[in-house]
Amino acid sequence: MPGTNLTRAEAQERARLLTVDAYDIELDLSGAQEGGTFRSRTTVRFDAAAAGDTFIDLVAPAVHEVVLNGTALDPDTVFADSRIALPGLAAGRNELLVVADCAYTNTGEGLHRFVDPVDDQAYLYTQFEVPDARRVFASFEQPDLKASFRFTVRAPEGWTVISNSPTPEPEGEGGTLWRFAPTARISSYITALIVGPYHSVHSSWESKGSLREAESTEGGGGRRAGGRTVPLGIYCRPSLAEFLDAEEIFAVTRQGFDWFEEQFDYAYPFEKYDQLFVPEFNAGAMENAGAVTIRDQYVFRSKVTDAAYEVRAETILHELAHMWFGDLVTMEWWNDLWLNESFATYTSIACLANAEGSRWPHAWTSFANQMKTWAYRQDQLPSTHPIMAEIRDLDDVMVNFDGITYAKGASVLKQLVAYVGRDEFFRGVQTYFRRHEWGNTRLSDLLGALEETSGRDLKTWSKAWLETAGINILRPEIETAPDGTVTSFAVRQEAPALPAGAAGSSTLRPHRIAVGLYELDGGRLVRTDRLELDIDGPLTDVPQLAGRVRPAVVLLNDDDLSYAKVRLDAGSLATVTKHLGDFAESLPRALCWASAWDMTRDGELPARDYLELVLSGIGKESDIGVVQSLHRQVKLALELYAAPDWRPEGLARWSEFALEQLRGAEPGSDHQLAWARALAGTARTDEQLGLLEGLLDGSASVDGLAVDTDLRWSLLLRLTATGRADAKRIDAELERDATSAGERHAASARASMPTAEAKAEAWASVVEGDKLPNALQEAVIAGFVQTGQRELLAPYTERYFAALKDVWESRSHEMAQQIAVGLYPSVQVSQATLDATDAWLASAEPSAALRRLVTESRAGVERALKAQAADAAAGRS
Template identity: 80%
Template sequence: MPGTNLTREEAQERARLLAVDSYEIELDLSSAQGGGTAAPGGPDDGEGIFRSVTTIRFTAREAGDTFADLIAPAVREVTLNGTSLDPAEVFADSRIALRGLAAGPQELRVVADCAYTNTGEGLHRFVDPVDGQAYLYTQFEVPDARRVFANFEQPDLKATFQFTVRAPEGWTVISNSPTPRPEGTLWRFAPTPRISTYITALIAGPYHAVHSTWEDKRGLSEAQSAGGGGGRRAGRSVPLGIYCRPSLAEYLDAEALFEVTRQGFDWFQDKFDYPYPFEKYDQLFVPEFNAGAMENAGAVTIRDQYVFRSKVTDAAYEGRAETLLHELAHMWFGDLVTMEWWNDLWLNESFATYTSIACQAHAPGSRWPHAWTSFANQMKTWAYRQDQLPSTHPIMAPIRDLDDVLVNFDGITYAKGASVLKQLVAYVGMDEFFQGVRAYFKRHEWGNTRLADLLGALEETSGRDLKTWSKAWLETAGINVLRPELTTDADGTLTALAIRQEAPALPAGATGEPTLRPHRLGVGFYDLRDGKLVRTDSVELDVDGELTEVPLPKARKRPDVLLLNDGDHTYAKVRLDADSLAVVTRHLGDFADPLPRALCWASAWDMTRDGELATRDYLDLVLTGVGKESDIGLVQSLQRQVKLALDLYAAPDWRDAGLTRWAEATLEQLRAARPGSDHQLAWARAFSAAARTDAQLDLLAALLEGGEYLEGLTVDTELRWAFLQRLAATGRADEAQISAELARDATSAGERHAAAARAARPTPEAKAEAWSAVVESDALPNAVQEAVISGFVQTDQRALLAPYTERYFAAVKGAWEERSHEMASQIVVGLYPALHVEQRTLEATDAWLASAQPSAALRRLVTESRAGVERALRAQAADEAAGAPR
């Protein structure tokens, strides 16, 4: 949509000119229960429209011109300082022109017809098929508050927000301020503290609620109580609320959610020494949510797939807890203190990610003391992948405009940033780190900051000069490789050890230069004792430059395994020496502790992606060790990675053999797993994704229909859909069976699963229907579109999907320009012909890039997908070479 972008220069000029005081926002949602859901662009006939009235009080520091932001089908009135302006003259390209402002106080009133969306942006409207009721929620990050009310849409123009909402009878309305007692159908909320537009929120509908409190038994340090931050001592009680749709209420494990939340409150207040900044804390599980969750101040929205309808493994509960703690951390880092502009987005996201994992790992009574193991194997793997794409960028990324930031919620901003913070904590010390954080919160409460503000506080408390560290870690792109160099004498005694650091060239198209960085890391010495690999020595040191000598702990024989980055303090690709790799290949599952196992698994996966380890050898490694792996999160990561490697990185002429071997292994592990265990459930899901022979598919069908039974395995709703979708993809389930399953599960989740199953069917007609629904129509809601895309792309249907490569390149630019960001991104990434690992896919992509003149954001997404094909071609060549006669 023209005019929806905002450059950093425009934002800086507007912030220089204006200081914003307050918003009063009146929304009439009384027709929401009966009106239809709007198409992404908003309808013309009044259906799916709500009335929005906004009054903004602000100050112009000097005379000048500026603008307010609004995306709306129609603007009825614009009044500036009591003077009525013609909307036809001042509203264009999603901006309201404010010309000729005199210096001093200003008041802007805007009356508009705004549109509900079905895209998960702005004010999303969803109708639950179970009860026929409508449910609303807002999602405003990055620039979508302007879809609901007129505003100055940038993070550094903070203000107070007072919402007044008219809603259908029987609804509950939740916002950032405590929920008031309604006056009939009118809800008047108190003003918020000074916050940014993107963390305001409104959730409305007949939601189910459970309430509790967090009791502050500790209080704050005497200095903090006396010096600021609200001055609250022990005894404060914070109201807690958990909400979901009534159709999910039977599955809502509220007490478990409250337990994690209270654990976070206790640990964060201890570490931050700053009181929770808002008056209450609600967590709302909402439908068709695009992200994992959103840190709206005091009213966090969370995807309702986290209300588990069926049995899940403990890894799913761990992942959910990390999300809850991540958003809670944002109440301080992001909401209380907010980045000035989006180039410092990492200040929000990296900090929230680091502290959420640290809370899980260190909080007393945590169920997940090995949270850093999951981080090493999942989050850091995401970061390593992202950091090797042509779009790699510094953690502190240059953000020119909103288009840039919309594609920058990536593995660098979240996972690499959190890894670097973990490295910083190892560098300065945890106590010193959090002392700096405390000073930062107190100094900048309710304000906006830049990187220098945080580093300055950390320098004060740690006594270290962080400017060089910052330049190397936060202002440069790319990843280092660390390799050990060992020397032994004739009897095998280790006589010298060094760490060689490499800075590989950045990917083609990336900007910047390779950089050698300082690392604080551990070196672990592991030996086989009674069949277990146990740490027998360790050294912690600073690594800098190309070669760093490691002081040996004592005279000793070389260890069976020498592991760099033991403890996972730094961010780097780590390689094993040849002897260590040989031992790990035979004994990876025999590490006594889960973290070194995770580091070795991650190194093996990275070597596979880099073509240093053939896919067939990676499969051998996994099959040797996965049966001994106790950490269920690691098991599930390995299952995903093996399937991806076989689908994309295996030599084409060996792929079927590899997939067959994997399918047989998943069934073997399923039958061997302890009945009722997490491992049994994980292997059941892995088997359902891998089954390929007639006998395997017969078993899948029999498990679904009840003709076969595995002790301890409950084939519940979600597992039934997993089985059915695989049967549909292999032509073993037809429309009648899909419809029958949907009748059993007539819910929104069932509708998504059925849409995926229909799109997965291996017929030209099914593919054409799915393509048309996604690309040629914009009627699908965001969650259903995502499901159709996931079903459409089946790895064993390459021939059936081949004609869609040309159609993709013919349609992708139009989809990007005509759809909202979320909907277009699903199409651009999800339908890219990534399965066609061929030179002609690269050539088709290059031809399109040369001729289509895509925007920078669209170019980035397509180029990232292209890089995946290029990497897969290299990995396939390595796998083919490994299988060649020698």
Template identity: 55%
Template sequence: MPGMNLTRAEASTRAELLNVDSYEVSLDLTRGERVFTSKTTVRFTAAEGSSTFIDAVTDTVRSINLNGVELDPAEVSDGIRIQLPNLAAENVLTIDADALYMNTGEGLHRFVDPVDQEVYLYTQFEVADCRRMFAVFEQPDLKATFQFTVTAPKYWNVISNAPTPEPDEHGEAATWIFAPTQRISCYITALIAGPYQVARDSLVSSSGRTVELGVFARASMMEYLDVENIVTITRQGFEFYEKNFGTPYPFEKYDQLFVPEFNAGAMENAGAVTFLEEYVFRSRPTGAMVERRAITVLHELAHMWFGDLVTMKWWNDLWLNESFAEFMSTLAAAQNTEFTSAWTTFNTLEKNWAYRQDQLPSTHPIVAPINDLEDVEVNFDGITYAKGASVLRQLVAFVGQEEFMAGVREYFAKHAWSNTELPDLLSELEAASGRDLSDWGAQWLETAGVNTLKAEIDTDASGTITSFTIRQTAVDEYPTIRQHRLAVGFYSLDEAGTLKRVHREELDISGEATAVDSLAGLQRPDLVLLNDDDLTYAKIRLDELSLATATEHLKDFEDSLPRTLVWSAAWDSVRDAEAPASVYVQLLLNNIGHEVDSTVIMVLLRQLNTSLDNYVASEHSTDLSVQAADRLWQLANEAQAGSDAQLQLAKAFAHRSRTAEQLDLVQALFDGTQSLDGLAIDTDLRWSLVIALSAGGRLTDEQIDAVLKKDDTAKGKASWYTARASRPTRAAKDEAFEAATAATLSNDQQSAIIAGFNNVHDASLIADYTEKYFGLLIKSWETFSHEMAKQIVLGFYPSSQVSQQTLDQTEAFLGSLGEKHPALRRLLTESAADVRRALAARGADA
């Protein structure tokens, strides 16, 4: 949206002029479905005689009073910023305005539950959307206290950062006057309001203080909320973090709220964390989803210290915020919860994301230049989260975990309630570990790209190793050769046919070749695994003998992490067009039935879809796709009754069903004339079958509508949108394209329609939407909010049209774009890179 951007230079200038003391924000939420009253009083100091602006995205500004002087809204407000001339040394500013409810998952989001027609509100302010709710100096380094007064229907629950006070009732409404917060950044303030239901508990902090816990959901979802599990994970997180951080939990209470139509996984609002409602399981969840929820709970809890108590000065250190929380949540899960294989999950999910992101043309150093808010919006990426967390894991291996935590403890002690930059943390880690991190930081944080490691092994006639060298390479565009702290694992088959680790060597490597003399004289094992235990961030390639062992005995690893490292190496080889995708598909289908880690199964099935739809050569993709679906049905039948694997394989079969016989089986599961022992056709699985049948042309509109009547909920409506958009007709695709690019849908509805639009058995059905897509991009980008525009850009990009023509069309559009909209350019460049990679993979497969 024009005018919504803020540059780092503007923020820096404003921070030099101002110190903000406090905000008093009064909101009236009883004025209807479009707007609410937002009255803000800000107290701040400034350089006398200077001028600046305050951010306020408004519908109407009634009055602006600066130090007793009324300013004319027509002269100083443009609906996004309010200009503040001739500031005093001490300033009091009061702005009385109307602000707009949003339905995009940004600002103050308003949702009406179709089950009971009740209104539910929640805020989402990161990166810069609290200005949609109240007037604010919107940047993380202008910390202040925030005091909220909220008028709402008296039967609502109203939650913010401070504990909820007793309301003052007046007629059908009530007013809640919250106490001021501690000094925090504006983007972690929060308001959640509506007839949310709550389960309460408490814990005793390391300081001896009792911390009240609340777990909230909509009334129609509360029965499905696994409160006990969430509270257990929360307690384990508190225990782990307070011990390792050496700082008691910094806020007064800790509420966790599961809210509808949320754009992200969760948001670390201080003391009032909001979560994606997908984490409330109406139907039987996969183990992967339960573990993902636990990691997310731990991630957001880590932010209470790293991000909320101590906050980055500007968004260039966003990576450190997110990487730290991502690393710590996995460490806490592995060391203090039931999810002891969390590092396996991290490798298969997070690192695969990082490797993909780091090989796109838009890759960037972890410490990226962030010139403005548009840069931030597209930097919530695999570098910021997953590569950063991977590099922190490497840093911990480099300095030692206890030394790392000692540095973190000192960092929190010195910088509580303030803003910092990366050197503030690194200096504490250097002091605690005795390691000079200047070169480490230059290698890992200031350069882009991923290295590849491979072992060169010589043996004598008896199989004794005579030399062992680790070769490190980098691509020409990003040639940095890094220092790595890693482990080498030797694995051999025992008498029972199990691949067990028989030796482990941990060492530092650097340069293009590192001789590992300590391994000379040892018997060569059946498989050599570089980066055993996944300590560093690098792709690995197996030597010839190890690859042969892995191919035959992938299912026979004793532990999940080494097996997952081999899976990742195989997938990297396909993505890099070094190995045929068809061979990988067969490897996957031959071994996935032996996997027991739910997240690994989930990711492998995603990779199966990508391989069949994008990477397998077109001349045999149809036949292989049919074979894959048949094999998935066989595996679902062979899986343990009621198991997680059975559920995932059954859903995967339904999604990949193409032939009449396969769709007949899906229809029989839906009708109940066919069953799998232990597999209950619950609400969510039923919708998966409906969507598959719709894509196969097996259901009428009336039949799809009939399923909605049995599940007329928000989730049911979203699934209905997907099912309708999945119908294999031009009319259905036209309807979907028009609906998702209009401004009448919520973020969830738009996303659901786009998913259905792309759910096709034959990609040619949607091939000629490409021209229409490029024709509406500029208007969409300039008209929609960032989240909605981004869904259009990525969701309708013709990724399924794997051809040079798609690349040419993209390049032509980018050429016409000129220097405008760099964030849009990045999204399109990344999408085109995926098509380019798919073309190379198809060439390798052919």
């Protein structure tokens, strides 16, 4: 039985048979305030290439009517396993009517319903990627069966309804009926409805009007001459309205419109652009055509560092880029998901780095230090896969939104731009948009366009980079004469074996890299020269450096053009160890920090030595995003990669250092706030915990530090996890912050308490019960897993494996994945954990998706064991 799955073979057969014209969808959401179910009425008009049988997708508690070409079908007969069988299609035009009761969800899938505790009002939004439009209306749920969608929605009086088409004036008594115009031809997964008493702010963007005349202008865009005004809207719940910095969001959005239209030479393809900050959103955002949904944690209630604004800006630009790449032109099947996500990631960072007036011209620094670190980690797991992954079915794709699909793919696109030339790359993209507008494509369509504009044969490049898994290591090989001049220089490329269990084999690849030469000048490391070259094979000579005086630092992959792990030669490493914080520019610092972290994860740099490196250099690090990444990485290194007998000493040094940095930071600065949060995550002595208590109750202060709502919760969470605050203290803080965010923080705090009773209650609410909404379940899991509570959590290893398969089979994908990953005993770094995992994998017969998640978690424990052994050996030497 298919359950809720769909195979690629089934999708191909259905696409061969069908051409879908239009959907008329009527939804009665008038009872949304009360919840339960809603009536969904879908009429679909489509053509069949030949007479035959097929099916349409629907997930619903009840189906009342199925009428195919005027003939009523028995719902009890044709509806099963998320499918409605459609027997006896006529060749040519067909029309289908499906009337069903669909269900509101609290999982972030389908039509999510949330009640704000501030005003007791319900707020709805849809999330359809990958296969969840079928939870709201009957649909042919695959990206290559595009159609026009016309929504008619009945909603409670006083509410607003937003969709892909411009919002109409409501009709009927009390303005409760909303009839939207049909959309352009789009895929079902990017349709959207956002419904509720949302607060809104409106503006517009004016096109510069330098684009080509359109041959066709389906939708609101096309290639147009002359200027154009695009309406812009921003929405959030009224309880967040006081924190909504709409003008800042509009400014980033307009910057993206300007830059993308110039680069793409194709006008924005839809009629308006709304951004809706919605509650309990599972991802960062979703590229619904003209109606982007974004997690409302990006409406900042408290002070955050500039790094948070940069992340939000990247998210805004990422989704805007999708309007062209993903929405206008869409992948044929999910094996090209990476094209959507990698392209949006690359262009969003490029926009931040290059757009006129950008606040974040050093965006590639953040990319190198954060997103590429994610990619490197993912690419060394047993589940590593080619960028262009083989997606056999929906189960495959739903666990494939990973660091390879996003960050490795974007890194490879960045290298491709360096390889073919930026102008040639974007000319190819322009050709691609014009040639495939409103259609579906494969990778070969994009590569063909790029080959035309660049004159390069990309087939070999594609095979090496997109069709193979794993990562390369680049090392410099330098020989010098007695007088210090370089006699030979080469780049050694290695292809480490793929992890056990990974499909395929390792490979050497062609790389376009820069080699940076750095010297100390007045205490600063400055670049004195740069060479850009292609390398291939195991060893590439670089004769240009022969005869030159050896520089203080030789940095491979300077400017981060390629995707590879980079190592420093002994002389460069010695200089960097003393002067990592002294690079004049942020990107080489980030590359060296990333290399050091990778060496720590690989057991090449003991955790205690990584701590020393950070202690010596972080005080000079100006990039706040890098500083915050280092905070997370040091804590992880100490908690998981340090030898257990040395770990308390390392944690004590780090917490004391964090306190010193907090006290010495510039009052009111981003660095001060970052160090306050770092201390809140690691405080352990009576003095340190006493300061947290004092900051919370007002008896202590740090000059310039605003102890606002979110920082208060961070302080309290540490106090509860260390047994310094009880449930009454949590209740008092929740009364002070009686919001949905407060409820999440309180749930984490209760689950973090170091008592058997607190752990049992948290476990029962997540694993034994299924009533928690997605955001609260995530919060409870986050509080439950505390690295300092290993003994208290030890009994839950056995309980995890006993419950896991049933949880996976009985919960929705999002909820089950939270549990499978979040409650895996990752803090129990031991051979016993590996053995328990192996025994479960051998006996449970998990699905491929669940097997992948558990195997990835197991790899984390295995890596931690090796790193701990390396750190212990360093302690003995």
